[in-house]
Amino acid sequence: MNSITKNFVNRLAETAAFCCTLGAGMLAISSLAMGQTPASLFPLPPPVVSTIPSNGDVNPYGVAYAPRRVYSDGVLQPEDILVSNFNNSQNLQGTGTTIVRVAAHGTVSTFYQGKPGLGLTAALGIVQHGFVFVGNMPTADGTSATVQPGSLLVLDRNGNLVWSYSNATLINGPWGMAIQDFGGAARVFISNVLNGSVTRLNLQFSDDGESIALQSAVTIASGYNHRLDPAALVLGPSGLYLDADNDILYVASSADNAVYAISGASWITDASAGKGTVIYQDTTHLHGPIDLVMTPTGNLIAANSDGSNVDPNQPSELVEFTLGGQFVAQYSVDANNGGAFGLALSSFSGQAVRLAAVDDNANTLSVFVEPTSSQR
Numbered sequence: 001m002n003s004i005t006k007n008f009v010n011r012l013a014e015t016a017a018f019c020c021t022l023g024a025g026m027l028a029i030s031s032l033a034m035g036q037t038p039a040s041l042f043p044l045p046p047p048v049v050s051t052i053p054s055n056g057d058v059n060p061y062g063v064a065y066a067p068r069r070v071y072s073d074g075v076l077q078p079e080d081i082l083v084s085n086f087n088n089s090q091n092l093q094g095t096g097t098t099i100v101r102v103a104a105h106g107t108v109s110t111f112y113q114g115k116p117g118l119g120l121t122a123a124l125g126i127v128q129h130g131f132v133f134v135g136n137m138p139t140a141d142g143t144s145a146t147v148q149p150g151s152l153l154v155l156d157r158n159g160n161l162v163w164s165y166s167n168a169t170l171i172n173g174p175w176g177m178a179i180q181d182f183g184g185a186a187r188v189f190i191s192n193v194l195n196g197s198v199t200r201l202n203l204q205f206s207d208d209g210e211s212i213a214l215q216s217a218v219t220i221a222s223g224y225n226h227r228l229d230p231a232a233l234v235l236g237p238s239g240l241y242l243d244a245d246n247d248i249l250y251v252a253s254s255a256d257n258a259v260y261a262i263s264g265a266s267w268i269t270d271a272s273a274g275k276g277t278v279i280y281q282d283t284t285h286l287h288g289p290i291d292l293v294m295t296p297t298g299n300l301i302a303a304n305s306d307g308s309n310v311d312p313n314q315p316s317e318l319v320e321f322t323l324g325g326q327f328v329a330q331y332s333v334d335a336n337n338g339g340a341f342g343l344a345l346s347s348f349s350g351q352a353v354r355l356a357a358v359d360d361n362a363n364t365l366s367v368f369v370e371p372t373s374s375q376r
Contacts, residue, residue, distance in 0.1 A: 046106045052363050053110040056089025057096040060358040060365065062124025062134065063291075063342035067181065071130035071209045074157030075111065079104040081344065081356050082111060083365055084120035084134050092142030093233050094119030099134060099159070102365060112159040119150065122238070122291055122342050123177035127186050129209040130157030135174025135190065137234075144228035149194060150174055152201075154212060163212045170199045170217050176291065178240035178249060180266065187266055189220075189249055193236035196226035197271065198251060198262070221262050222271040225255040232288065232307030239291035239343075241300065251276065252289035252302050257309050259289065259302065259321075280325045283309055287317065287337075293345040295320070296353060299328055301345075303357065306337040316340040318357065334361045 051060040062084035070078050080103055085096035097118045101111035112132070114120070123135030132155040140146035151166035152174055165171060173194030180187040188201040198221040204213040226236030232254075239252035242265065249265035252258075253275075262268070262276035280286075280300070288307030294300050304317045316339030320328040333340050339361040346354045355368045 047368075048364050048366050049102055049106060049108050050363060051083045051085065051100050051108075051358060051365050053085070053098045053100050053113070055098060055110075055113060057085035057087065057098045058089065058091055058363050059085060059087035059093065059096060059360055060100075060363060061086045061120065061122040061341050061360070062177075063344040063356050063358055063365070064124045064126050064132075065344045065346040065354075065356065066126045067128045069128045070126065071128065071157055074130055075101070075159055076126070076130055076132070076157040077104065079346065079348075081365065081367070082124060082126065082132060083342065083358060084122070084124045086119055086121060087142075088116075090142075092139070094137055094139030094147060095142060096120050099124075099132070099155075112155055112161075114153070114161065118153075121150070121175055123152075123174040123190055124342070125177045125179040125188070127179060127181045127205070128183050129205045131155070131162075131205065131209070131212065132157075132159075133177060133179065133188060135171075135177065137173045137175070137193070139233075144230060144233050147173070147194070147228065147234065152188075152190065157209065162210070165201070165214065165217075167217070169195075170219060172197070173234060173236070175234070175237065176239045176252070178242040180242055180244050189240050189242060189265065191237040191240055191251060193226055193234045193238065195222075196224035196236050197222040198237060198240070198249070200265070200268070218269060219271045220265060220268040221249075221251065221260075221273055221276060223275045224251070224253045224260075227255060229307065232305065235288065235307050238305075239289060239302065241292040241294050243294065249276075250279070250292055250294075250300060252292045254288040254290050254305060254307050257281065257283055257286040257289065259286075259292070259300065261323075279323055280321050282321070282325075282327060285314070285317070285319045285321075285327050285330060287311055287314060289319075290341055291343045293343045293355070295345070296347060298323060301343065301355075303340040303343050305341060305360075310337055312337060316359070316361070318343070333357055333366065334359045336361055
């Protein structure tokens with residue numbers, strides 16, 4: 001894939017305005033005029049959609065793209081975006097029960113509605129076999145005083161619950177997720193915000209995409225600062241991104257305001273690696289980082305929840321930085337603090353990159369389309 005500009009985040013506002021100003025039809029005409037074929041890229045989805053389902057759940061946390069090779073004989077389709085809700089309609093934290101499906105060109109529907117009081121977190125991921133993984137961390141009353149360890153839920157491609165896993169040591173406040181998808185198997189990495197650790201699950205899938213077998217489960221990292229917080233509810237290890245080519249797991253810690261790298265994450269058999277190595281610690285630009293993605297240029301983008309080290313002059317920032325620890329750019333998804341949570345990034349047929357980001361304050365999902373350099 002051709003590299004995009006390194007200053008990825010700086011272009012988001014420009015791209016969003018561009019998508020809002022021009023309709024999909026005009027974009028397609030422009031592409032044809034340049035001798036390009038728009039079929040795989042257009043029509044574009046709306047730049048902003050609501051994430052509030054019919055039951056009124058709010059506080060969108062997790063965001064995940066369905067793989068382009070996902071089993072498509074169900075409700076879930078390639079390039080769909082799923083968004084998990086953490087709060088219920090009364091805005092009580094840790095009580096949301098729904099996952100919203102945003103189809104590839106913008107139609108919004110409820111993909112899953114679970115039992116009351118689940119509290120679906122930002123630990124959300126999808127594999128080619130059509131399984132959807134989502135963490136939950138319930139509370140009884142929306143406060144940190146009643147928070148519970150929760151569990152990992154797995155849905156099929158029609159939004160039916162098919163498997164769950166609970167273990168208070170290995171699954172203790174599942175807050176972030178990264179998946180290495182092999183087709184018939186997967187490694188699932190989960191950050192645990194209640195005990196400051198990271199867990200790896202090795203899973204096997206049946207050929208028909210109907211059942212799951214757990215092969216192993218192990219804690220591979222520990223020692224991250226974590227705490228209950230009356231405003232943020234919890235702080236600790238959060239967003240995960242796996243660089244599978246180099247077998248490095250990146251961990252965003254909202255309590256430490258730092259990003260760590262764990263080398264050899266796929267093969268570690270215990271937590272002796274501790275927290276890994278700090279690659280970026282920046283109290284100027286990090287304000288409770290809660291999710292991570294990597295751009296095609298190899299930079300990381302963190303979403304700041306503003307749960308710690310809050311700065312009213314830098315609200316709801318997406319922050320881009322290099323693996324060498326150099327700040328690149330930032331972009332605010334909301335004028336107020338506390339809006340940036342889940343992120344997902346998908347390259348699209350070599351023509352563009354789509355970055356999906358929730359605004360937790362407005363209960364919306366924005367999709368930014370960044371053309372690759374060859375498409376400009």
